[in-house]
Structure formats: structure tokens, C-alpha cells
Amino acid sequence: xxxxxxxxxCGGFVAGAIVHxxxxxxxxxxxxxxxxxxxxxxxxxxxxxxLDNERLHDEFHAIQPDAVIHAAAMADIDFCQANQELAEHVxxxxxxxxxxxxxxxxxxxxxxxxxNVYDGExxxxxxxxxxxxxxxxxxxxxxxxxxxxxxRVNYVVARVSLVMGLPMLGAGNSFLSRMMPVLERGExxxxxDTEIRSTVDVxxxxxxxxxxxxxxxxxxxxxAGNDVCNRFEMVRRIARKLGHPDELVVPRxxxxxxxxxxxxxxxxxxxxxxxxVLDTPMRGIEDGLELVLATAGKDAS
Numbered sequence: 001x002x003x004x005x006x007x008x009x010c011g012g013f014v015a016g017a018i019v020h021x022x023x024x025x026x027x028x029x030x031x032x033x034x035x036x037x038x039x040x041x042x043x044x045x046x047x048x049x050x051l052d053n054e055r056l057h058d059e060f061h062a063i064q065p066d067a068v069i070h071a072a073a074m075a076d077i078d079f080c081q082a083n084q085e086l087a088e089h090v091x092x093x094x095x096x097x098x099x100x101x102x103x104x105x106x107x108x109x110x111x112x113x114x115x116n117v118y119d120g121e122x123x124x125x126x127x128x129x130x131x132x133x134x135x136x137x138x139x140x141x142x143x144x145x146x147x148x149x150x151x152r153v154n155y156v157v158a159r160v161s162l163v164m165g166l167p168m169l170g171a172g173n174s175f176l177s178r179m180m181p182v183l184e185r186g187e188x189x190x191x192x193d194t195e196i197r198s199t200v201d202v203x204x205x206x207x208x209x210x211x212x213x214x215x216x217x218x219x220x221x222x223x224a225g226n227d228v229c230n231r232f233e234m235v236r237r238i239a240r241k242l243g244h245p246d247e248l249v250v251p252r253x254x255x256x257x258x259x260x261x262x263x264x265x266x267x268x269x270x271x272x273x274x275x276x277v278l279d280t281p282m283r284g285i286e287d288g289l290e291l292v293l294a295t296a297g298k299d300a301s
Contacts, residue, residue, distance in 0.1 A: 120264025
């Protein structure tokens with residue numbers, strides 16, 4: 001009999017990749033505010049707003065999941081900074097509700113957190129480094145992490161680095177899908193050169209989260225790529241791999257971007273533990289991009 005997996009935020013970038021790649025061992029229940037994006041055996045869509053607590057409880061009890069991957073979030077850092085009450089309701093409040101439901105039913109909860117829980121002063125953070133967020137998005141994720149960790153057993157807080165990839169379902173929030181048309185038109189692309197990340201491709205991130213939903217690992221885990229570099233260098237490497245001139249990617253000072261919330265300078269994550277406990281391999285930038293393009297049916301050459 002298939003295990004039942006509930007995935008939240010399935011109109012979004014990472015959750016869409018999770019649903020797309022979930023294997024036959026799972027009976028997938030995809031939660032989204034949007035309409036069903038495609039149909040296949042073993043997949044059921046549930047369209048409603050997660051802020052509707054009564055509906056969330058009803059759907060959870062009807063599904064009776066063995067595991068939950070909670071990927072839904074208000075992830076626009078600048079919007080969260082400007083709309084803090086709503087951001088807290090969505091990112092922390094919904095997570096508290098799901099944690100309580102999982103505690104009562106003993107379902108495993110895999111919570112997708114972020115590298116923005118760190119202040120960026122140290123870099124190459126491990127699971128043991130305490131969170132010190134400098135933007136409100138990061139603060140809401142720390143609140144949510146505490147709610148999940150209060151379960152003490154049968155939970156994972158997966159801190160996921162900056163995700164690179166193409167949407168597999170719907171539109172999603174993908175910087176790669178935004179930058180590719182700009183480069184294809186031969187236009188310059190301004191990218192901050194002061195922010196260091198350890199970007200992970202969306203295929204690997206989704207596979208890792210699915211693996212965590214199905215195995216016995218519990219606790220914190222950093223899901224990140226093998227390469228650590230600033231965003232300017234990262235985008236240049238992606239552009240080069242896609243066959244575009246380096247010169248199209250130019251440095252841009254983040255202070256020139258109006259309404260931009262603070263970002264950690266070095267939010268790179270150490271992925272040593274993930275490489276030890278997961279069968280899913282972590283990848284570098286070029287290998288991750290090849291995997292993304294292959295999964296999307298594109299030629300990486």
C-alpha cells in the first residue's frame with residue numbers, strides 16, 4: 001500500500017518539483033490555492049487557502065497523511081518586510097497548525113526553511129549554528145522552525161539554500177526562468193556581487209525533501225549545493241553554461257534596488273551532513289544546471 005504524502009504550496013516552485021518527481025511509492029495529496037495543474041494516478045489536488053484553519057484541519061484528517069512536506073510560504077523577502085503581520089500568519093502561523101496536527105497523528109513533518117535564518121556574518125553555516133536573521137522573512141522562518149522542533153520526534157527542519165531551476169508545474173518563483181529571456185535577448189543582467197550563496201538545483205532539493213519524508217532522519221539538515229560563490233559569479237557560470245557571453249552579466253549594488261529588505265552577505269550552508277545521511281547526491285552549479293535542463297527536456301550543451 002502506498003504511503004500518503006501531503007505537500008503544501010504546490011502552485012509554487014519547489015513544491016511543484018516535489019509533486020512532479022514523487023514516485024509510485026507515494027499517494028500524493030497536493031495542497032494549493034490554485035487549480036489543479038495536471039492529473040495522474042496517485043495524485044489528488046486540494047485547492048484552498050491554508051490560512052483557513054478549519055478547512056486545513058478537515059483536509060488533514062480526511063487525508064490522514066503518513067508524511068507532510070510543508071513548502072508553502074510567503075517567500076518574497078521584500079514583501080514580507082513590508083507586510084509583517086501577514087507574513088507571520090502565513091509563514092509561522094500555518095506551520096504551527098500543521099505541527100500540532102502532525103503531533104496528534106504522528107505524521108512525519110518535513111519543514112522547508114531557508115538560508116535567510118542566518119545573518120551572513122560567518123558563512124558556511126552548519127546545523128549547529130544558531131539562527132540570527134536580519135530580515136523579517138528569516139524571522140518568520142525561525143518562528144516556524146521552533147514550532148516544528150517542538151515535536152521533538154518525527155520532524156525535519158530542512159534549511160534550503162538559494163534554489164536554482166525551472167518551474168516544473170505552474171509559474172513558480174525562479175530566478176533562472178527570469179534571467180534566461182534577458183540573456184537570450186542579448187541584454188545586460190545586473191546581479192549583486194556581495195552576496196555569497198551555496199545554490200542548490202530544484203531537482204536535487206525536491207528529491208532530498210522527498211527522501212526525508214520517507215526515511216527515519218529527524219532533526220535539522222542543510223540542503224545546499226557543493227559550490228560556494230557570490231551571486232554575480234554564480235550567474236556568470238550559469239550564463240556561460242547556457243552559451244551566453246560572460247559580459248552580459250554585470251555587478252549591481254543591492255542598495256540601488258528600491259524597497260529591498262536586508263540580505264545576509266554570506267548565507268552559504270555546509271552540506272556535509274546532507275551528503276552523509278542522504279542517498280540524493282548534492283551537486284555543483286554546472287552539474288545542477290545540467291540536471292535541471294535534462295529534467296525539463298532541454299539540451300544542456
